[in-house]
Amino acid sequence: MQHLYSNSFIVYIIMVKRNYIADIEKALKEGTEPIALLNVILGFLNFKPIEIKIYNLLQTSSLTIKEIQNLLNLSERTIRKYIQRLDQEGFIIKKVEAGKRLKYVYTAVPIQEAWEKVKGKIQEIIDEITRVLEIKAVLF
Secondary structure (H helix, E strand, C coil), rough: CCCCCCHHHHHHHHCCCCCHHHHHHHHHHCCCCHHHHHHEEEEEEECCCHHHHHHHHHHCCEECCCHHHHCCCCHHHHHHHHHHHHHCCCCEEEEECCCCEEEEEEEEHHHHHHHHHHHHHHHHHHHHHHHHHHHHHCCC
């Protein structure tokens, strides 16, 4: 998958993401807890605050959609939408549990595994920016 981004993309990264980068640097200097640092980085990677909140809930315990719905006071449809993204990105584990009915129970992946996924995504962004800058340098 090759994307060629314009200068506006690079400006976007620099301008919009600058606050996240400053927050990450501050958290690193202050010795912030790993989960808090991961939350800032997830924001940098365009995860919505509610997705981060759900991830944090699932760090503390395994929950069903209904349990998450009750804790966050959101609709089932909304919860499913955010759970789907977290699942697709590999930040949660989905297991089937038998009871009166079969149901999915969700758990966050261990923070070390989440960190590896985050590092990979950051590296993809850096690689893409590098490719764009190299192409721009050749063209001009």
